[in-house]
Amino acid sequence: MDTEKLWEILYKERNTASLQELPENFCEEVTEYMEKLREEKEEADERRRELVEDEIRNARMKVEDIIKRRIGKIVKLASSGMKTTPKGMLAEEEKIFEGVKKHVLEGKERIFALVTGEKGGESxxxxxxxxxxxxxxxxxxxxxxxxxxxxxxxxxxxxxxxxxxxxxxxxxxxxxxxxxxxxxxxxxxxxxxxxxxxxxxxxxxxxxxxx
CATH class of the missing domain: 3.40.5.50 (Ribosomal Protein L9; domain 1)
Structure with a gap:
């Protein structure tokens, strides 16, 4: 993993409506990349350290943007009533999908009961x-x-x-x-x-x- 690969992933997430399938071992590769940069920063001279710090900041911004965009898509899918879990999700993203879907469904039932005066309605x-x-x-x-x-x-x-x-x-x-x-x-x-x-x-x- 490097900054160019992160940019490619971010570009796809920005320019497609569907959830993109991440590379295999995405989390592990990003973790290793960030660890490598931090180690390089510790060993670098002052001038090089500033460049590495910039690369770390850029990498973090890209990762945060990727996560933000993917979560936005996941929430949209879950709130649309989609019953099956979409492919290409990370384990933690699947938990978000199931959690949002559950809360949306429960909220819908509560609002329906509030509006109609009915209790215990089945979804x-x-x-x-x-x-x-x-x-x-x-x-x-x-x-x-x-x-x-x-x-x-x-x-x-x-x-x-x-x-x-x-x-x-x-x-x-x-x-x-x-x-x-x-x-x-x-x-x-x-x-x-x-x-x-x-x-x-x-x-x-x-x-x-x-x-």
Missing amino acids: EEKREKEDEELAKLTLKEEKKIMGSVPATSQGEELHIVRILEDIPTFMGIDGRIYKVKKEDVIMLPKTNAEILCKRGVAVRFEAEKRI
Whole structure:
């Protein structure tokens, strides 16, 4: 590492909107470079010492500018709702990203609760994650069941259930596509009804019939 390489890195960060991937072992190389300059300063004569001091100041300014610009980009990415950690971050930068993302999300929820008067509202990110997990689990169990159920669903018992929360669209074992939302009362094949009740997103009514 030297002042020219630091300038190249700073130039890229200044002139691109995206976060630049730093050279491998960036921190170690900068540390070694600064240590080398400090040692050189101690051993140099008065005239040379002033030049080395200038180089140290310039190096520090470039490093500080690089860090400042990168943190600005990281905060912007985190506050935009980006769910995955961008590539090319240092370990400490990843902590900043996750911390900012968490605080922005919590702040959003607090403001939403303050404005609407609602308490304990779930975040959009949490709701989306739960919907995805429910869809995967439902599909997985349905595939497992479908493997042992004949192609025809004649004679499948139907249950009436009340939906407790919005859930993703899914295909029943009868081949039908079900689009349901909170408070819907719907008749489902027994297998699908049991899966939803087991997941806590639906409750059964006593009414049921056979086809």
